[in-house]
Amino acid sequence: MDKHSETKSKEDLGYLFNVEILIRNETNAKALQSLLQVLNQGEDIIDYKINSGIELGEIIESLLTEKKKSIISKSYKRLTNAESEKKAPEPKKTTSPFEQFAGSEEFQQWIKRHIADNRLVRLLVNRNGERISIPCRILNFLAETSTINVYHVDEKQVYTFNLNEIIEFSEK
Structure with missing residues (x-):
């Protein structure tokens, strides 16, 4: 019994604050x-979870409101122009399905949900010709500059990517 109690007292214990x-x-x-950076440099910090205080996304809210107004006015102009002038359909630009999806309202709502819920996603990124797979959490998305800030959960660092660098988003 003595050896068991000695072993137990020598084990490392974790405490939650x-x-x-x-x-x-x-x-x-x-x-x-x-x-x-402070949390990642602590040698005795095993794990952490940030529950609140991330006040990112206010820009997204304002951009979404402006985007909705813009879409409504463009749709109205398009309808009035289509009725007044019948012209041949223009050739469509060739864009990847992801690029088409990235500019949509659906994508912005998806991003917003993932930021709010702090969901884990995996990004496949092409940076400087090298494909990198990153498990991360989305911190912020700026539609006006097409940039996204993510927190790499393995490396515990924040990265910024342009949407044109991202090949694929997948949910974990």
Whole structure:
């Protein structure tokens, strides 16, 4: 019995703490990146979960509102022009199915859900001619610049990609 109690006292134990941390920085994204760097440098930190404080996505909300207004006005103009002028259909631009999907309202809603739910996704990215598969969580998406910020769950780093670098999104 003595050996069993000695072994138990020598084992490493883990303790769970629930804390709130205030970080001063220029933006929420930079503050989040600072927090992640601090947490990743801690040798005794086994795992962590950020439950709140990620205030990214406000830009997405405003962009979605503007996009909806733009789509409605373009649709209205298109309908009035189609009625007044009948012309031959224009040849369609050749774009990949992903690029067509990425510009859609459905894609933006998908991104928004994944950001809000902090869902895990896998990105297949072509960066500098090299294909990289990244398990990540989406932090932010800027439609105006077609950029996406993701948190790489294995490397515990934040990356920014242009949509034209992304080959495929898949849900985990």
